Amino acid sequence: MTDSATRVAIYGPGAMGLHITRLLYERGVPIVAAITRPGSDKVGKDLGTLAGLPPLGVPVRCDAEETLAETAPDAVAVAVDTYLNQAMYDIYATIVRAGANVLTLAEEMLYPFPTSGARARRLDELAKRHGVTVTGTGHxxxxxxxxxxxxxxxxxxxxxxxxxxxxxxxxxxxxxxxxxxxxxxxxxxxxxxxxxxxxxxxxxxxxxxxxxxxxxxxxxxxxxxxxxxxxxxxxxxxxxxxxxxxxxxxxxxxxxxxxxxxxxxxxxxxxxxxxxxxxxxxxxxxxxxxxxxxxxxxxMTRDTTCTTLINRIPDVVRAEPGLVTVDRLPQLRYQASLGKASPGRASAG
Amino acid sequence: MTDSATRVAIYGPGAMGLHITRLLYERGVPIVAAITRPGSDKVGKDLGTLAGLPPLGVPVRCDAEETLAETAPDAVAVAVDTYLNQAMYDIYATIVRAGANVLTLAEEMLYPFPTSGARARRLDELAKRHGVTVTGTGHxxxxxxxxxxxxxxxxxxxxxxxxxxxxxxxxxxxxxxxxxxxxxxxxxxxxxxxxxxxxxxxxxxxxxxxxxxxxxxxxxxxxxxxxxxxxxxxxxxxxxxxxxxxxxxxxxxxxxxxxxxxxxxxxxxxxxxxxxxxxxxxxxxxxxxxxxxxxxxxxMTRDTTCTTLINRIPDVVRAEPGLVTVDRLPQLRYQASLGKASPGRASAG
Structure with missing residues (x-):
């Protein structure tokens, strides 16, 4: 991979996922894939079109494993559901097994250990094994x-x-x-x-x-x-x-x-x-x-939720592997060079 | 040294140095020395008494090298002057050569490289040689x-x-x-x-x-x-x-x-x-x-200047050696256990 910019996928092209899409597009971050649940009427539509942008050549797909294997994103922005239930665990695990870092807006994922400890620890171990980072962020x-x-x-x-x-x-x-x-x-x-x-x-x-x-x-x-x-x-x-x-x-x-x-x-x-x-x-x-x-x-909470996730991309890509909560990331900051240069570990992904 | 609490000295028992003294005393941080300039009428007086506290058994002295050698503080809180002029360089260098970390309220020391680059680089090298950290902090x-x-x-x-x-x-x-x-x-x-x-x-x-x-x-x-x-x-x-x-x-x-x-x-x-x-x-x-x-x-800027310096003590004691500006320290936080346990590297000092 000679392209040094971090390549991002969207998991969950709903209201928040499409807002993240628009913001990533504006900042020049390559968006390489979009994934939704099987049966969604968004399957097959272009992510850009859904987001009110020019077509991005990124069809929304529901075969997560195949999509991730073919497109090899460095990081996946997940905006699906709040809690670390079994369905959400499966989504994160699929991304982790594909070797991509996860940034999720799921509120419980900001610090899931006290409330969903068993699944959080399992996800932490899985992420460590695959050398990627899973982080819950947002406003x-x-x-x-x-x-x-x-x-x-x-x-x-x-x-x-x-x-x-x-x-x-x-x-x-x-x-x-x-x-x-x-x-x-x-x-x-x-x-x-x-x-x-x-x-x-x-x-x-x-x-x-x-x-x-x-x-x-x-x-x-x-x-x-x-x-x-x-x-x-x-x-x-x-x-x-x-x-x-x-x-x-x-x-x-x-x-x-x-x-x-x-x-x-x-x-x-x-x-x-x-x-x-x-x-x-x-x-x-x-x-x-x-x-x-x-x-x-x-x-502007809706904006700041999405912009915070986006500014966290370099931190998460660079972080040590595992389920890494935000208290273990560097101090949050504006990432002026996002979409322009590699934040580091991405090239190994 | 079996005592695990970080031992602090005050350099400059003026308004700010005495306020830091009161705050450290309240938090149970051992204050082991006080240093002022030769000729000051504070020489020989007890630091606690000057600060309106019970006597601390810490006389204000003006022989910096001897005082630091005898009392071996882990960190020295400096509240003397704003700029990294030659006199202030000499103060920091004396502390660094004694193997103690420096936290200073001097405003220019928050980021001295653009304005006093030669002295800042010299101090950075000296601190690295002596394995200690020099940081400008405050409000x-x-x-x-x-x-x-x-x-x-x-x-x-x-x-x-x-x-x-x-x-x-x-x-x-x-x-x-x-x-x-x-x-x-x-x-x-x-x-x-x-x-x-x-x-x-x-x-x-x-x-x-x-x-x-x-x-x-x-x-x-x-x-x-x-x-x-x-x-x-x-x-x-x-x-x-x-x-x-x-x-x-x-x-x-x-x-x-x-x-x-x-x-x-x-x-x-x-x-x-x-x-x-x-x-x-x-x-x-x-x-x-x-x-x-x-x-x-x-x-309360006067308070927050001193409390910030105090909450930075564990960060500075743990930081890599050199003149380390606050952008390279961990995110600022309240240090609940200050005065109760060692923050780490101090025992090597």
């Missing part, structure tokens, strides 16, 4: 982990580190809207919440990543969840319908991770359908001495 | 470099990265107040500014560190400087006098560092005597796509 990598760790680096004493943020369900497509229980009734939501089916929250995973980044030893996690109810009828673009007054626009998860060092990490995350005029924010406060404050206003 | 490490690099890590395109911040001269003692031309007339200030004596600004140094952290290639630097004039009489604690209306409270430096990648880095830093009710802030905006924003309100 939370920079805004919930990196910035917060640096902020806390100016603390003399640290009692709590508390984040409050909100994101717009309409930026992330119907799968995420359903996960946020948009259009549920309060009763339905309460029933779901009381049941045993509650999965680990995004916030809990992020707090584990933050604890690792700060070097704190995680103890007991707690989650409190409250519905966010529509005060009037609000249109939901992700579901293509109006949400009636009294039904859910989404919900707030407040996660607390107690640590053995006595520092409580807290994240209160509201994912809901926005009304006109609302914008994402991300605000953190570290109590202790001195009190430390950080706020990001008008955050 | 700017986290707030002007680390946070900004992580923020820019969610950019798709980056045109400018612009910081605006202010700090209170009264937090830093008389040496800094004189550097900020507090109590000068506008004419005196204009004369100084027009003359050849202008030294590199803090901002220029910070922009070079930021460029290194983001991986950008620095080009031409520019500095514009404007006086900040008292609108009424303002008391200045650092100089112990009132600043009359029309005289300088300080000044604003606006630095621009053009980079070969086409990204302009800008920092506008106002250091002045504050009026009642004013507080430090630190605000950054990255233009390009998407626009990225970060703001720290009510920043």
């Amino acid at each position: 939370q990598d920079g805004y919930w982990v990196g910035l917060v760790s640096v902020l806390a680096g100016s603390a003399q004493t640290l009692h709590t580190v508390e984040g409050e943020l909100s994101w717009n369900v309409d930026d992330f497509g119907p799968a995420v809207a359903r996960q946020q229980h948009v259009d549920s009734t309060v009763a339905e939501f309460g029933e779901w919440l009381a049941g045993a089916a509650r999965k680990p929250t995004f916030g809990r995973t992020a707090l584990h990543a933050l604890a690792a980044a700060i070097g704190l030893t995680p103890g007991r996690p707690e989650t409190r969840t409250t519905p966010f109810v529509a005060a009037r009828t609000i249109p939901c673009a992700a579901l293509g319908k109006d949400i009636a007054q009294g039904r859910l626009l989404g919900y707030t998860d407040t996660d607390i991770l107690h640590t053995e060092e006595g520092v409580d990490l807290v994240i209160s995350s509201t994912g809901k359908v926005y009304e006109a005029g609302e914008a994402d924010f991300n605000e953190w406060r570290a109590t202790g001495r001195p009190t430390l404050r950080l706020r990001n206003d008008r955050v | 700017q490490d986290g707030y002007w470099v680390g946070l900004v690099s992580v923020l820019a890590g969610s950019a798709q395109t980056l045109h400018t990265v612009e910081g605006e911040l202010s700090w209170n001269v009264d937090d830093f003692g008389p040496a800094v107040a004189r550097q900020q031309h507090v109590d000068s007339t506008v004419a005196e200030f204009g004369e100084w500014l027009a003359g050849a004596a202008r030294k590199p600004t803090f901002g220029r140094t910070a922009l070079h560190a930021l460029a290194a952290a983001i991986g950008l290639t620095p080009g031409r630097p520019e500095t514009r400087t404007t006086p900040f004039v008292a609108a009424r009489t303002i008391p200045c604690a650092a100089l112990g006098k009132d600043i009359a209306q029309g005289r300088l409270l300080g000044y604003t430096d606006t630095d621009i560092l053009h980079t070969e990648e086409g990204v302009d880095l800008v920092i506008s830093s106002t250091g002045k005597v504050y009026e009642a009710g004013e507080a430090d802030f630190n605000e950054w905006r990255a233009t390009g796509r998407p626009t990225l924003r970060l703001r720290n309100d009510r920043v």
Whole structure:
């Protein structure tokens, strides 16, 4: 392979996968393959056309093994599902066995060891055997982990580190809207919440990543969840319908991770359908001495999720093999030369 | 040495050195020596007493070589002067030759290669020969470099990265107040500014560190400087006098560092005597796509300068030998176990 630029494949050409496609195309990163599930009506269509770009000569395929073997990407951007369930494990394992690095937006993959430990360890071993790296990244990598760790680096004493943020369900497509229980009734939501089916929250995973980044030893996690109810009828673009007054626009998860060092990490995350005029924010406060404050206003979460993954490509390609969480990567930064030069280890892939 | 905690010495028991002393004492870090210049009226006094603490059994001494040889600190916190002039080089070299790591608040030392290249390279070689690390850190490490690099890590395109911040001269003692031309007339200030004596600004140094952290290639630097004039009489604690209306409270430096990648880095830093009710802030905006924003309100710059240095101790003790700038250290973080356990390489010191 004489071409020195990192060659990327898209796994999951949904809302996020197509946004990553557009951003990679703009930055001149070669996109060599696109993979979806068998039976998808996207199979056979050109990835560029689906993304609203000129045709890229990259047909969406559903034969993952063959596609990866034929196209030999250095890195695969995965935007399929949140949790490290068996189906997602199989997707990551297929990519790893093909010798490609994995960057995934799956929230649990930011730090999957506490919640899906057996599969995470299996994936870590598999990636080590194949000499590639698997990393979960996205908005939370920079805004919930990196910035917060640096902020806390100016603390003399640290009692709590508390984040409050909100994101717009309409930026992330119907799968995420359903996960946020948009259009549920309060009763339905309460029933779901009381049941045993509650999965680990995004916030809990992020707090584990933050604890690792700060070097704190995680103890007991707690989650409190409250519905966010529509005060009037609000249109939901992700579901293509109006949400009636009294039904859910989404919900707030407040996660607390107690640590053995006595520092409580807290994240209160509201994912809901926005009304006109609302914008994402991300605000953190570290109590202790001195009190430390950080706020990001008008955050474009959908963009920053995808751009963070893209700026992480060189870090992941260069990282040691295994399931490497973001606390073990170099400090996040803008990659000015992406698409222009090799980040290193790629040429061996 | 069976004691595994990192043993620290203070070089320069002025306002900042004594603040570092108090913070280290609180965190249980052993303080083993204190050094000042010959002729200082602090010689012979107990460092703890000078810092408003119980006596520490650490007399301030002015025989640096002998003190370092007898007390064998792992790391020396230096808070003496801003620039890497010959006198400061001699201080760092004395510490390095004694086999101790150096953490300094000297602003130019955050990234001294562009402005004091010959001395910086000499110090780098000396530190490598002696197996120790010399690092300039402080508030700017986290707030002007680390946070900004992580923020820019969610950019798709980056045109400018612009910081605006202010700090209170009264937090830093008389040496800094004189550097900020507090109590000068506008004419005196204009004369100084027009003359050849202008030294590199803090901002220029910070922009070079930021460029290194983001991986950008620095080009031409520019500095514009404007006086900040008292609108009424303002008391200045650092100089112990009132600043009359029309005289300088300080000044604003606006630095621009053009980079070969086409990204302009800008920092506008106002250091002045504050009026009642004013507080430090630190605000950054990255233009390009998407626009990225970060703001720290009510920043306690005097504290964060010292706490950042303290949280950097384990990083510097563990770092490779040489003059290692903060862009080459791990991501800044809170060090919960400081004063409790060895960070590693110290035992070889």
